Amino acid sequence: MNHLVKTSKKLLLNNNINVKLFKRGFATSDAKVAAVVAHSDKREAERLERKKRAIENSKKEDSRSNGSKLLEKFKVPRIIDLQDPEVQKEDPSIARNMEFARKRVEESALRTPKASNPKYQDQYKYTSGVIIERFPSLNPLPNEIEKTYMETYERLQEIIRRDPIRFVSIVEDLPEFKEQQREQNEDNLQDEFEEDFSNYTPESRETEADLKNDRKSLDRKLDKSLYLIINKSGSRYDWQFPSTNWINGESMKNCAERSLRDSLGSNWKYFIPSQAPCGVYKYNVDDDIQELIKAQGVKEFFYRAHYFGGDFQINPKIVKDYLWVTKDELQEYFDEDYYNETVKLIFDDCFYAYIK
Numbered sequence: 001m002n003h004l005v006k007t008s009k010k011l012l013l014n015n016n017i018n019v020k021l022f023k024r025g026f027a028t029s030d031a032k033v034a035a036v037v038a039h040s041d042k043r044e045a046e047r048l049e050r051k052k053r054a055i056e057n058s059k060k061e062d063s064r065s066n067g068s069k070l071l072e073k074f075k076v077p078r079i080i081d082l083q084d085p086e087v088q089k090e091d092p093s094i095a096r097n098m099e100f101a102r103k104r105v106e107e108s109a110l111r112t113p114k115a116s117n118p119k120y121q122d123q124y125k126y127t128s129g130v131i132i133e134r135f136p137s138l139n140p141l142p143n144e145i146e147k148t149y150m151e152t153y154e155r156l157q158e159i160i161r162r163d164p165i166r167f168v169s170i171v172e173d174l175p176e177f178k179e180q181q182r183e184q185n186e187d188n189l190q191d192e193f194e195e196d197f198s199n200y201t202p203e204s205r206e207t208e209a210d211l212k213n214d215r216k217s218l219d220r221k222l223d224k225s226l227y228l229i230i231n232k233s234g235s236r237y238d239w240q241f242p243s244t245n246w247i248n249g250e251s252m253k254n255c256a257e258r259s260l261r262d263s264l265g266s267n268w269k270y271f272i273p274s275q276a277p278c279g280v281y282k283y284n285v286d287d288d289i290q291e292l293i294k295a296q297g298v299k300e301f302f303y304r305a306h307y308f309g310g311d312f313q314i315n316p317k318i319v320k321d322y323l324w325v326t327k328d329e330l331q332e333y334f335d336e337d338y339y340n341e342t343v344k345l346i347f348d349d350c351f352y353a354y355i356k
Contacts, residue, residue: 120290125246125293125294126245126255126298126300127298127299128252128255128259128277128303129256129300129303130242130257130260130303130304131241131278131302131304132227132228132260132305132306132307133304133306133307134218134225134228134324138222140223140224205223215324215329225327225346226326227326227327228242229330229333230242230320232263232318236285237335239323240338242259242263243300244262252277252303263319264312264314265313267311267313270306270307270308273306277301277303278302279302279345280300281299281302281341281342282297282299282300283297284296284297302342
């Protein structure tokens with residue numbers, strides 16, 4: 001019975017093929033029909049094979065991680081390994097940059113003093129600090145170069161806007177004509193709604209806090225950024241930015257935020273714009289401190305933060321005193337090494353005049 005069914009299907013298929021070939025204008029010879037039938041059988045066999053493999057794969061357990069499945073499902077691009085020879089072959093500049101970075105790391109390692117106790121060689125304790133900045137509310141005063149540039153620019157614009165020289169212009173430049181014209185303007189063109197600014201006096205750029213040099217006040221140096229520094233109990237520095245030790249399991253940014261809460265309370269507003277630190281300061285400690293912290297030295301990661309208002313609740317157990325100082329005043333309080341490493345992470349005050 002099955003043989004009859006298969007034979008009938010094959011005859012029907014041959015008839016359909018003959019009809020199709022006839023409609024298209026091809027000759028319906030037995031050889032061509034056989035070739036078409038063979039091709040159709042081959043495609044059917046391939047389809048059945050694909051279906052069989054799909055059924056077998058569905059029964060197998062997918063041992064891949066959820067991350068691999070998500071990457072495949074959403075077509076997330078893979079992370080490029082810059083040390084992969086195939087990647088470096090595609091872009092030769094990657095190999096050059098990697099070699100340059102490797103040399104810089106080796107030079108930095110040579111400059112770093114070796115630990116006196118080899119037991120703690122290349123072991124560091126991590127801390128996280130915050131550079132809190134109060135933005136300037138006034139544009140900074142121009143320096144000498146900027147003043148010269150603006151005077152030159154205004155003079156050039158005056159020359160460009162000047163009308164072509166005519167005889168009438170020469171007459172108008174005569175003192176007699178100017179005096180007569182001024183009198184006419186005073187008599188006939190007086191605008192009664194024109195506001196008189198002759199008695200206007202602008203507010204002083206110096207505040208009472210500037211005159212008293214109150215470095216705990218935020219109402220000073222309004223044309224400059226101010227940075228918060230603290231005198232921390234038990235610290236190797238007299239003055240520094242707020243910081244604390246990193247606890248295993250938390251991120252460096254969470255550690256930085258914890259240092260602010262522990263030192264200054266939570267009744268003030270700030271914003272840390274980045275998840276990544278803006279710099280790191282690495283230093284070694286003495287032998288007795290190495291035994292205490294079980295490390296060769298300390299790596300302190302710094303984050304930038306913006307102050308947006310509020311009052312501090314100083315924790316006397318951690319903070320002895322605090323000040324708001326400018327970038328130039330930091331050198332009066334910081335140690336030389338600490339200052340040289342942290343001042344590079346601070347923008348110049350003139351930077352904000354160009355980003356507004």
